[in-house]
Amino acid sequence: MHAVPTFRKGGVHPPDQKVFSREQEIVRLPLPSELVVALSQHLGAPAKPLKAKGDAVEKGEKIGESVGFISADVHSPVNGTIKEIKTVTLANSVQCDAFVISVDEKQPEDVPKPVDWKKLKKEELLASVKEHGIVGLGGATFPTHVKYAVPRDKNVEYFLVNGADCEPYLTCDYRLMLEKGKEALEGALIAAKILEAKKIIVGVELNKKDAIEHLKQIISEEAWPIEVVGLKVKYPQGDEKQLLKATINREIPSGKLPIDVGAVVSNIGTCYAIYEAIVYKKPLYERIISVTGEGIVNPKNILAPIGTKVSDLLEFCGGLQGEVEKLISGGPMMGFAFFDTETPITKGSDGILALAAKKKARQTPCISCGKCVDACPIGLVPTLMYKQITNHNYEVAMNSLSLMDCKECGCCSYVCPAHLPLVHTFKTGKKMGRKK
Amino acid sequence: MTEQPLMTVSSSPHLHDGSSTANIMWHVSLSLVPAALWGIYVFGLYSLVIILVSIVSAALTEFLLGKIGKECTIWDGSAVLTGFLVGLNMPPSIPLFIPIVASFFAIFVAKWTFGGLGANWANPALSGRVFVFFSFTTQMSTFTTPRTLLEAMPDTLSGATPLGFMKTAVSGGSCGATTNELLSWVGYPATPIAQKISAVLGINAYTIDTFLGNVAGSIGEVSALLLLIGGIYLLIRRIITWHIPVTYLLSSALLSRVFGGLPLGLGIFQGTFFPSMLSGGLLFGALFMATDYVTSPVSSKGKIIFGIGCGFFTFLFRSFGSMPEAVSVSILLMNIITPTIDRYIRPRKFGEKKLFARKEAVA
Numbered sequence: 001m002h003a004v005p006t007f008r009k010g011g012v013h014p015p016d017q018k019v020f021s022r023e024q025e026i027v028r029l030p031l032p033s034e035l036v037v038a039l040s041q042h043l044g045a046p047a048k049p050l051k052a053k054g055d056a057v058e059k060g061e062k063i064g065e066s067v068g069f070i071s072a073d074v075h076s077p078v079n080g081t082i083k084e085i086k087t088v089t090l091a092n093s094v095q096c097d098a099f100v101i102s103v104d105e106k107q108p109e110d111v112p113k114p115v116d117w118k119k120l121k122k123e124e125l126l127a128s129v130k131e132h133g134i135v136g137l138g139g140a141t142f143p144t145h146v147k148y149a150v151p152r153d154k155n156v157e158y159f160l161v162n163g164a165d166c167e168p169y170l171t172c173d174y175r176l177m178l179e180k181g182k183e184a185l186e187g188a189l190i191a192a193k194i195l196e197a198k199k200i201i202v203g204v205e206l207n208k209k210d211a212i213e214h215l216k217q218i219i220s221e222e223a224w225p226i227e228v229v230g231l232k233v234k235y236p237q238g239d240e241k242q243l244l245k246a247t248i249n250r251e252i253p254s255g256k257l258p259i260d261v262g263a264v265v266s267n268i269g270t271c272y273a274i275y276e277a278i279v280y281k282k283p284l285y286e287r288i289i290s291v292t293g294e295g296i297v298n299p300k301n302i303l304a305p306i307g308t309k310v311s312d313l314l315e316f317c318g319g320l321q322g323e324v325e326k327l328i329s330g331g332p333m334m335g336f337a338f339f340d341t342e343t344p345i346t347k348g349s350d351g352i353l354a355l356a357a358k359k360k361a362r363q364t365p366c367i368s369c370g371k372c373v374d375a376c377p378i379g380l381v382p383t384l385m386y387k388q389i390t391n392h393n394y395e396v397a398m399n400s401l402s403l404m405d406c407k408e409c410g411c412c413s414y415v416c417p418a419h420l421p422l423v424h425t426f427k428t429g430k431k432m433g434r435k436k
Numbered sequence: 437m438t439e440q441p442l443m444t445v446s447s448s449p450h451l452h453d454g455s456s457t458a459n460i461m462w463h464v465s466l467s468l469v470p471a472a473l474w475g476i477y478v479f480g481l482y483s484l485v486i487i488l489v490s491i492v493s494a495a496l497t498e499f500l501l502g503k504i505g506k507e508c509t510i511w512d513g514s515a516v517l518t519g520f521l522v523g524l525n526m527p528p529s530i531p532l533f534i535p536i537v538a539s540f541f542a543i544f545v546a547k548w549t550f551g552g553l554g555a556n557w558a559n560p561a562l563s564g565r566v567f568v569f570f571s572f573t574t575q576m577s578t579f580t581t582p583r584t585l586l587e588a589m590p591d592t593l594s595g596a597t598p599l600g601f602m603k604t605a606v607s608g609g610s611c612g613a614t615t616n617e618l619l620s621w622v623g624y625p626a627t628p629i630a631q632k633i634s635a636v637l638g639i640n641a642y643t644i645d646t647f648l649g650n651v652a653g654s655i656g657e658v659s660a661l662l663l664l665i666g667g668i669y670l671l672i673r674r675i676i677t678w679h680i681p682v683t684y685l686l687s688s689a690l691l692s693r694v695f696g697g698l699p700l701g702l703g704i705f706q707g708t709f710f711p712s713m714l715s716g717g718l719l720f721g722a723l724f725m726a727t728d729y730v731t732s733p734v735s736s737k738g739k740i741i742f743g744i745g746c747g748f749f750t751f752l753f754r755s756f757g758s759m760p761e762a763v764s765v766s767i768l769l770m771n772i773i774t775p776t777i778d779r780y781i782r783p784r785k786f787g788e789k790k791l792f793a794r795k796e797a798v799a
Contacts, residue, residue, distance in 0.1 A: 251786055326443055364458075367729045369734075370739070381783065410449030
């Protein structure tokens with residue numbers, strides 16, 4: 001018997017809660033009157049503003065330029081005027097400058113003029129990816145052109161496409177695979193060409209069987225050299241470390257990247273963005289976002305311009321209902337809770353969740369049950385890390401307990417019967433440890 | 437702009453599996469109920485009084501100590517569980533002041549002085565039991581015969597536990613036989629049902645009686661069957677893992693099978709396998725005492741080492757020691773080593789070299 005591919009150690013099984021929005025087709029958001037396009041939408045240095053207050057901008061025009069090695073360009077999603085440049089706080093607490101763009105009533109028509117990417121050289125493709133401001137859309141927003149610039153001494157054997165969509169509630173990747181599966185797969189082919197990857201594997205969790213079938217059908221029709229692998233439903237299956245373990249059984253050692261084991265991982269959404277950037281010369285100025293959760297009247301999967309304020313999204317979905325306790329940007333396991341509905345979405349926003357109020361659980365001291373140890377997919381000992389950090393022994397936590405290997409996936413906090421703020425403590429501990 | 441409701445802002449993750457410390461404690465207590473009910477049935481209602489007195493005194497101690505720190509922690513269920521465990525570990529005819537002392541010692545000395553829940557290094561209930569055992573050894577070693585054996589029991593043997601009985605036999609010099617043989621020589625009775633099962637399955641009737649709970653002993657530890665049911669319940673609910681009970685039971689049984697015959701004057705491989713697993717509170721200890729979260733290692737590897745250590749010491753004390761209480765003392769010993777195990781035995785970190793390299797899977 002063939003076991004269902006997954007990672008071995010740790011992981012949790014939160015209820016997938018995708019039922020709210022999984023049947024909702026992707027709909028385009030009617031253009032809001034105002035957008036707030038942040039200059040720091042990616043990992044790394046914020047982009048340099050190219051426009052000033054009062055300037056007119058065009059749809060797809062570059063308005064922020066990448067500075068430094070790890071950075072990405074920012075483009076205007078609309079024709080409009082820069083009303084002002086102000087400091088905003090994003091959902092993940094990053095503070096940065098942002099263009100407030102008042103949107104023109106008249107917008108240009110999209111005239112698709114597809115480019116045959118097969119004629120382009122790998123360097124041209126990579127330059128084009130950079131030019132169009134592509135970043136990883138799974139949430140980490142690492143600039144894609146940096147990731148794809150493979151050092152000379154490294155070989156890419158596998159290009160892995162993450163379609164796991166392992167965070168509960170979120171369905172944007174699922175809908176993308178169903179509705180834009182062909183384009184996304186072609187994007188994967190482009191990426192593989194840039195990377196000179198020998199093999200392309202798409203990993204999808206088995207709670208999306210129809211998406212797997214759909215992708216497989218496209219592949220067999222087009223005779224593309226892509227393999228689709230159904231993965232066990234287990235969080236965090238979509239993390240690159242776990243995905244690599246599940247699909248090609250390779251482990252990335254501490255402090256290393258997928259490239260060190262001969263692989264590059266990208267989200268399926270990123271592949272779609274690459275396709276649009278290369279074939280239609282469309283910069284990354286809009287994305288698919290799931291607005292869902294118990295607290296949303298009509299949960300939807302929305303194609304929204306970057307910079308849309310959450311209030312506009314909520315209004316489009318009929319607003320909030322019931323007792324909403326938290327608004328979250330991203331998934332419920334790793335997403336950020338925020339309170340201001342004027343917060344704009346960024347390239348990395350894959351979901352806006354409104355979660356219902358839950359019974360407050362009492363925190364007790366750690367009872368050393370070891371559940372966090374069993375749940376940790378990286379093999380850390382969260383309980384000991386927690387004790388060291390709360391005793392301000394940051395160095396012990398970092399050096400002998402490998403605090404820095406923690407990727408804050410949230411499995412430990414999810415299972416902790418004492419309701420200890422484990423992930424919160426680790427985030428603090430990392431900051432304090434770096435300071436020392 | 438519409439009025440915006442106030443939102444909670446907190447760190448991820450925003451989901452939880454719904455477990456809680458209190459929930460776990462109450463489930464462990466629940467899993468002990470069948471064994472307790474059996475104890476009350478075979479030893480009489482006085483056993484119920486002992487259990488209740490233990491629970492109340494443990495909870496009261498916790499409550500009063502909570503007054504000092506101005507917090508009320510009895511609803512986390514851990515004090516009630518400790519009291520329950522103490523009660524189940526008392527012989528059925530014990531004077532009531534002893535469980536009170538044991539519960540008080542468990543909560544006050546073993547748990548509270550070290551910082552309360554989660555901070556104690558020794559299992560509170562076991563500490564309480566061991567404390568009163570060495571303080572009131574006579575009362576703690578006086579057992580009553582279960583109702584199911586009462587009719588057939590000769591007066592001379594009344595109240596002997598098979599293990600205690602064997603220790604006497606060994607020290608008296610009558611060696612050269614296993615426990616079950618010794619029992620049958622002196623005419624220790626077996627229940628009719630055990631004899632019937634024995635006739636069908638060919639297993640020794642004494643072993644069957646020990647399994648079913650027709651044997652003298654502490655209130656909660658006699659019925660191996662019901663303890664197993666409780667343990668399996670905890671395993672299914674994922675409150676405990678298999679690591680400690682299985683390694684504990686297996687290692688002690690294996691050692692007793694291989695070397696257990698030696699103190700009796702038999703050769704190697706002459707000891708028993710299953711009877712040693714079932715007798716003298718080993719099952720109780722392995723399922724409910726050694727698995728105590730606070731005082732056992734957190735990692736699976738650590739738990740296995742812990743279990744084997746417990747099994748080794750239990751075998752050692754049982755076969756070669758002159759004092760009873762092998763299980764309690766072994767677990768307490770391993771409790772001492774637990775922080776060291778946790779310090780040096782860690783799970784394999786993702787990406788680290790494996791001990792045994794697996795072949796690369798074909799994707």
